[in-house]
Amino acid sequence: MIRSLIFHEDDGIPVHLKSGVGDALLYRGTILFSVVGTFYALYHLGMVSFPKKHNRLMFISIGIN
Secondary structure (H helix, E strand, O other): OHHHHHHHOOOOOOHHHOOOHHHHHHHHHHHHHHHHHHHHHHHHHHHHHOOOOOOHHHHHHOOOO
């Protein structure tokens, strides 16, 4: 009963952060993981979109035409 009163209290803190430091760390870690993962995916999408040009001499020297 008392725990539910904490969540119903209007103190400007979002419900997902009312349980304390642990909730704040999980929230910030999730946001950080999401942002880093998004930039990582965009970086690799860019790398795949613009492939490196191969040196033709390299293919000739190993016998691939």
